[in-house]
């Protein structure tokens with residue numbers, strides 16, 4: 389947090405809005421995005437490419453936070469998006485986002501999803517497996533259509549991150565393996581298909597990665613494959629897509645490079661690797677999710693009950709929890725939380741920030757230093773913008789929070805708070821079968 393994020397009253401400001409006013413106006417738990425931070429990050433990525441004079445696309449991985457408003461912002465900033473489901477595609481379409489600027493990912497795309505993608509002029513389908521090649525050929529024949537494809541490669545690189553968010557190791561459910569020749573056979577199948585236009589290759593090694601080596605490794609590996617394909621099949625890749633995964637700072641113990649520094653290193657690695665081949669320099673695509681929306685997001689909560697036990701760290705309970713942010717329970721993820729009315733108030737105690745869900749694991753923070761708090765105080769958890777609301781659930785039949793976009797002192801509701809009526813909307817009474 390910088391001093392510029394405090395107003396005259398000393399309150400935390402988000403997108404030029406007083407966080408206490410936002411909590412008051414929209415209620416808590418509340419997810420707030422500082423939209424200019426989202427724009428800033430997209431532009432920062434673009435600048436790296438422009439400075440290096442390479443053709444590129446910045447493709448926002450919309451799984452990190454998908455909403456009509458978010459697809460609109462991505463489009464306004466000239467970003468592409470990556471979508472992984474019919475639901476994300478549908479949301480993008482509702483936002484008026486041109487699907488021709490979208491890449492469709494997934495390791496089990498359904499027939500219906502492929503039809504939807506092709507009918508709506510999807511930019512590229514990132515083909516993951518042999519079953520998909522067959523299914524896609526069938527869909528293209530039925531629709532008498534063509535589509536651009538990329539092949540997803542498993543680069544055999546293990547990133548040092550939580551095992552649930554690693555994806556690049558050989559033993560992964562995603563993509564075509566290199567060693568066993570799967571990737572070559574996939575290329576042969578795609579080149580043989582009259583309806584698929586092969587534009588390049590893709591890999592994604594995982595998420596919340598702090599080390600350059602993993603990205604340099606994937607860059608080198610993809611160029612190596614592209615080179616092999618040129619020599620063996622006379623196929624020149626137009627695009628090398630290195631995926632996302634650029635780590636962000638969640639706590640003061642995190643010391644990552646800035647996301648754009650990772651991208652700079654990737655560009656240099658690809659340029660250097662290409663220089664030692666006969667390849668023409670391909671376009672470089674990246675798919676950042678977390679680094680675009682993570683730091684821009686804040687979760688506002690209201691403090692309620694408290695439990696003190698001699699010899700134990702106190703529990704301070706807020707009005708949200710694992711239903712709006714599963715990451716601490718699922719990945720032992722850590723966050724920083726501040727008192728919204730005075731983020732720089734002297735710290736008085738270390739507490740456990742507990743959620744309201746009926747589960748002992750529903751602790752958003754195991755050790756958070758805070759000023760003394762009382763019921764009704766608003767807390768702001770920082771950097772919650774990625775995979776927070778996106779993975780929200782209705783566990784315990786708690787309604788999901790509202791989402792607000794704040795920018796230049798204006799705030800706007802972009803996802804309404806769920807109502808109790810919403811919760812039962814799909815329920816149907818059961819009539820006993822006699």
Ligand code: LLP
Pocket residue numbers: 449452470493553555592594595596631632633634675676677678679715719774775
């Ligand atoms: N591209 C592909 C193919 C991906 O699978 C992902 C993330 C991304 C790009 C974006 O990665 P990012 O830049 O956001 O790290 N739920 C987990 C993260 C799962 C990431 C899944 N794939 C979490 O909360 O940490």
